[in-house]
Amino acid sequence: MRKFLVWFFSLVGKDADAMKNAILCLHIEHQKAQKAIDTARVRLSKVKEQKLQHIGDLKRHTLEKTTAAVDRMHSKATAEEADIDQKYNEAKEKVSEKKRIANDLKCKAGDLAVVLSKNKNKKILLCDIETMANLAWVWGIYEQNVIAKEKEWHMLSFAYKWLDEKKTYVRTLPDYPGYAKNKECDKALVSDLWKLFNEADVIIAHNGDSFDIKKSNARFIANGLPPPSPYKTIDTKLVARRYFKFDSNKLDTLGEMLGLGRKLQTGGFDLWLGCARGDKKSWKKMAVYNLQDVRLLEKVYLKLRAWMNNHPVVDFDAVCKCGSNDVELRGPYRTKKRFGKRFQCKQCGAWGHTFENGKQKN
Numbered sequence: 001m002r003k004f005l006v007w008f009f010s011l012v013g014k015d016a017d018a019m020k021n022a023i024l025c026l027h028i029e030h031q032k033a034q035k036a037i038d039t040a041r042v043r044l045s046k047v048k049e050q051k052l053q054h055i056g057d058l059k060r061h062t063l064e065k066t067t068a069a070v071d072r073m074h075s076k077a078t079a080e081e082a083d084i085d086q087k088y089n090e091a092k093e094k095v096s097e098k099k100r101i102a103n104d105l106k107c108k109a110g111d112l113a114v115v116l117s118k119n120k121n122k123k124i125l126l127c128d129i130e131t132m133a134n135l136a137w138v139w140g141i142y143e144q145n146v147i148a149k150e151k152e153w154h155m156l157s158f159a160y161k162w163l164d165e166k167k168t169y170v171r172t173l174p175d176y177p178g179y180a181k182n183k184e185c186d187k188a189l190v191s192d193l194w195k196l197f198n199e200a201d202v203i204i205a206h207n208g209d210s211f212d213i214k215k216s217n218a219r220f221i222a223n224g225l226p227p228p229s230p231y232k233t234i235d236t237k238l239v240a241r242r243y244f245k246f247d248s249n250k251l252d253t254l255g256e257m258l259g260l261g262r263k264l265q266t267g268g269f270d271l272w273l274g275c276a277r278g279d280k281k282s283w284k285k286m287a288v289y290n291l292q293d294v295r296l297l298e299k300v301y302l303k304l305r306a307w308m309n310n311h312p313v314v315d316f317d318a319v320c321k322c323g324s325n326d327v328e329l330r331g332p333y334r335t336k337k338r339f340g341k342r343f344q345c346k347q348c349g350a351w352g353h354t355f356e357n358g359k360q361k362n
């Protein structure tokens, strides 16, 4: 450029000083322009740097913001998870509690059902026991006073039947493992009888009030057993005596007179002596004899039942004591204070009456 201007001014004839000044001016302008460019460059660089800084800041800020947001979300999710866990555990506990309550209710319902069924259909036990005689010393044979008692009596066997079941059962001392060691220990036998008494609502026995039940109680208490749960008793001997005038009220006689069968022949006291010796045949015979007593007892009881006017209520759903609802109304029934209806059972012939509140008596 300078060469060009020198060449140009040499051509146009201007003087060297003017040209120098012009060049100087141009040079100064050039420097200014260069400075301006540098300044602009610096500014541009600064702006660029600022922009980069700004972008960096923005990036960092965004990253921080995002990280914070992610952290918040994580914390929230963790809290929600803990909350869900807690609610799940609480719900689980509630479910277990409800299950426990349901289970308790189920058990109570079961107990109630047992109680109701026991009250509705009372358990009626027919029973007969056989005992060993006392062993004593006497001076003579006829009408003797006992000088000394050698051995106390014990229970030999019992037979039983639940009225609503078909089978009749018998238990004798040799049925128990202890018999081999001690032929007179009746603890296990008596304990089994106690369980039956405890289960029964009504116990039927011939001469039971005077003999079977009291004798059994004597062995219960002697063997350390508590009283069984309360039950009513029906003594067929007392029923026969109360309502009839038979020549004899023995079970064998009643069975024969009513055409129901007889007791088995025991063959006398030899049978008891045979059992005392541990003779198997004697025990077998004792068991059969005992079973037949209960079978005959049931027949006699069923025959006498219609005549009994103090028979315990055994089925609250049945009008008659025999369990039947097949009855015929036979006029009004009245006491001084209450009114009702009289009926006769078509099944067993028993008479009874109901009161207006629905409670029956027969």
Ligand SMILES: [Zn+2]
Binding pocket: 320, 321, 322, 323, 324, 345, 346, 347, 348, 349, 350
């Ligand atoms: Zn009846």
